[in-house]
Amino acid sequence: MRDIKDLSLSGLEAKLKNWEEPAFHARQIFSWIYKKGAADFSRMSDLPADLRKKLQDNFYLFGLKLTKKLESKDGTEKFLFALKDKNFIEAVAIPEKNRMTGCLSTQAGCRFACRFCASGLGGFQKNLSCGQMLEEALYLKNHSRYKKLTHLVFMGTGEPLDNYENVIKAIRIINSPDALGIGARRITISTCGIIPGIKRLAQEGLQVELSVSLHAADDKTRSEVMPINKKYPLKELITACRGYIQKTNRQITFEYILMQGINSGLQNARNLIKILKGLGLVKVNLIPANPIRELKVTPPAEGEIRFFRDYLVKGGLQVTLRRERGEDIEASCGQLRLRHAQK
Numbered sequence: 001m002r003d004i005k006d007l008s009l010s011g012l013e014a015k016l017k018n019w020e021e022p023a024f025h026a027r028q029i030f031s032w033i034y035k036k037g038a039a040d041f042s043r044m045s046d047l048p049a050d051l052r053k054k055l056q057d058n059f060y061l062f063g064l065k066l067t068k069k070l071e072s073k074d075g076t077e078k079f080l081f082a083l084k085d086k087n088f089i090e091a092v093a094i095p096e097k098n099r100m101t102g103c104l105s106t107q108a109g110c111r112f113a114c115r116f117c118a119s120g121l122g123g124f125q126k127n128l129s130c131g132q133m134l135e136e137a138l139y140l141k142n143h144s145r146y147k148k149l150t151h152l153v154f155m156g157t158g159e160p161l162d163n164y165e166n167v168i169k170a171i172r173i174i175n176s177p178d179a180l181g182i183g184a185r186r187i188t189i190s191t192c193g194i195i196p197g198i199k200r201l202a203q204e205g206l207q208v209e210l211s212v213s214l215h216a217a218d219d220k221t222r223s224e225v226m227p228i229n230k231k232y233p234l235k236e237l238i239t240a241c242r243g244y245i246q247k248t249n250r251q252i253t254f255e256y257i258l259m260q261g262i263n264s265g266l267q268n269a270r271n272l273i274k275i276l277k278g279l280g281l282v283k284v285n286l287i288p289a290n291p292i293r294e295l296k297v298t299p300p301a302e303g304e305i306r307f308f309r310d311y312l313v314k315g316g317l318q319v320t321l322r323r324e325r326g327e328d329i330e331a332s333c334g335q336l337r338l339r340h341a342q343k
């Protein structure tokens with residue numbers, strides 16, 4: 001049995017041809033899965049009965065098992081899923097005005113072990129398949145309170161550029177008007193700075209948004225909080241980002257988690273201005289650290305956060321300050337999975 005969501009539209013058409021069925025049924029099947037939220041093949045009423053049977057015998061539609069759903073006071077909803085092998089992954093639905101942003105996991109566990117992030121605590125388990133990521137998105141669309149999905153961010157557990165092929169394949173299906181039809185500009189890939197992945201993405205011809213988790217602007221601090229910096233140090237990372245901007249003409253957002261006593265002082269702000277100035281199309285997104293019990297990370301005081309932001313603005317950078325959503329349901333990266341594992 002295979003996950004039907006691992007097939008692109010042309011892949012499904014090829015399969016139908018192989019069965020000597022008309023290829024146009026592929027669009028109908030896509031529409032049932034991605035637009036109408038069909039829960040099983042037998043409901044696909046405009047398909048011939050024998051085709052429905054064939055689909056049922058060869059494919060499954062859903063493979064994740066919903067284990068827990070949490071709702072925050074602010075409307076954020078978090079879904080915890082068990083994979084067949086008992087690994088856990090999580091996805092989050094974040095409502096905001098007319099938007100509904102889905103946050104997807106790309107791997108079970110994570111191999112990058114950033115010091116502030118709960119996802120790396122248990123190490124790496126496995127890459128998620130294209131179909132599993134699409135299933136997270138479908139769950140959010142069909143089972144979240146507002147029953148819609150307008151934006152997607154690949155910012156859940158795992159590193160998207162470490163699962164490159166599956167992520168890009170999923171994005172093309174999310175993007176396709178025959179499937180979820182979410183515009184590429186409404187899809188964000190967030191990376192800890194995998195340089196070969198950034199270079200490859202620049203050649204992909206996709207209009208997706210790129211976020212780079214920077215979190216420090218000197219190699220010493222960055223290597224301490226993000227071990228991947230030893231492999232892909234700042235100078236090379238910034239050069240790759242410059243190349244990406246030149247090639248795609250797209251803006252890059254640099255994520256910067258403010259951590260008390262680690263990266264939120266005046267010198268850190270100066271360094272940040274120094275490395276980003278001259279890149280052109282960039283934005284800095286400041287995120288006061290979400291405290292995680294197991295990790296000794298806390299946000300700076302309000303005054304320090306504001307000072308840091310104002311300093312960057314005065315230095316000529318475009319800056320936003322993100323407030324964490326769903327704090328009361330441990331919706332920050334990897335937290336729910338972590339709690340679940342401890343129970």
Ligand code: SAH
Pocket residue numbers: 116117118154155156157158159160190191192193211212213255257287288289290291292297332333
């Ligand atoms: N591996 C990718 C995507 C997952 S992490 C990457 O590194 O970008 C994505 C984001 O999770 C981080 O940039 C940060 O915004 C958020 N995050 C993780 N731990 C956090 C914490 N303790 N507080 C606030 N945000 C956190």
